[in-house]
Amino acid sequence: MTITCTCERPLATGPGMLAADLAYHRQIRAERTAGGRRFRSRRDDFNLLRILSYLVSHLDGDAPVRVDVAHLAEEFERSEALLGAELDWLAEHRFVYLDGRADGVVRVWVNPAVGVCGADPRTVAARHRFPYFVVKPLGARGPEPVQVVEYDREVWEQVFADNYETLTRQTFPSQNCRACFRPQLRQV
Template sequence: MIIYTGLKGDLPVQLHFAAVAEEAEVSAEHLRAEVTWLVEHEFLALDGHVGGVARVWVNPSVAFLPGTDPRVAAARHEFPYFDIAKGGMSADDPVIIHPYEREFWDAVYAAQQDLFESPPVFKRCPAHA
């Protein structure tokens, strides 16, 4: 969540491992391991890592800012689209992973354009306070 709340438009999040690890009350090594897992599973993409700071791109099917076109970020790193299966968590495979296809992301955007342009804001979420 700390990474996602650092989103600013269609820019990468500047992840300062030591500072974020301290904020999350975990070791920097633990944070690096979690980020590595998120990258391997295509929730995030890393673009450079120098001096304890990394540029992190977030898969827009996981998090995005209002007014940000998810197709641009998806194309940049060929992010897959994560979808919830019918039946949700009770389904045999609760998450469906659609490999990156430009046409699929175009269809997702067309079907959910209002959500991408003006998503609901959750007043109790600390990131939106």
Template sequence: MAASYLRLHQSGSKRWSRRSPDTLRILLMIYTHLEGDKPIQLDFVDKANEIEVSVEQLRAEVDWFIEQEFLALDGNVDGVARVWVNPSVAFFPGTDPRVAAARHRFPYFQPAKGGMSAEEPVVIHPYEPELWEGVYNVQRELFENPRVFSFCPGHAR
């Protein structure tokens, strides 16, 4: 939710509408392809067709995700990008978020208390190994043995 809240807040709006960016839907499409602690191969043409957005819109959203550090780009050749997902956004069951966070010095995102009604709807904590260690320890069960929901096709294996 932090990505959607931040995107909406930056657009100057306080509520979703038809003209709101497809931030959450695009991010869901990206992270359902997680496999362990690996980057995702993102083919812009195929994915844009799959989720029925223009290639330009998909590229703009991915660029925004990278700029905000929800994703990290690891190359883009012939319309196929390799992207890493910030583990505060999504992670593959059984992976250690501390490793991915350290690899790209990802910040930790969380929705603020009050969500979109808060003055700043997203709290962004800069990368600190101690913070990620604390996140891991507090949510150890979630990271080591998360519940998998059947409606998440990328993880319902």
């Protein structure tokens, strides 16, 4: 009897996920408080962390994530127009790259500063000239919470070097994997 490994693929999130959320909330707060108005959140506010988490969890190596907009909108209990607007905002700010829409399906390339799964972030970043995002130490309390470092091969080389062990792993061990963690009888 052969037992196959069920360990997780190496999935790593980066500062881009938090940077997207901070940048979006900074933008809407500035728009809504212009003229001394009080800030109020709305039901149609974007939920970028949720969509980015979905995209990162569906990454498969060096390939785009295929998103069925109608299906995902239903799953997220959002309108298709709102979900499309969220994807467009993420693309405009270079957290993702949208590669064609056909029959309600969009191919989404995720900036490796947001997340990477089983791929070399240098290759993905070079393909779409993705920037790297740095969340400043004060975060949301600072005047500009996010610094955008335009695409630079050396920056992505440094990211790879700093995260080499995580990025070059073939799998992350799972305690439920019977191929890697065989059940052992306890001694009496």
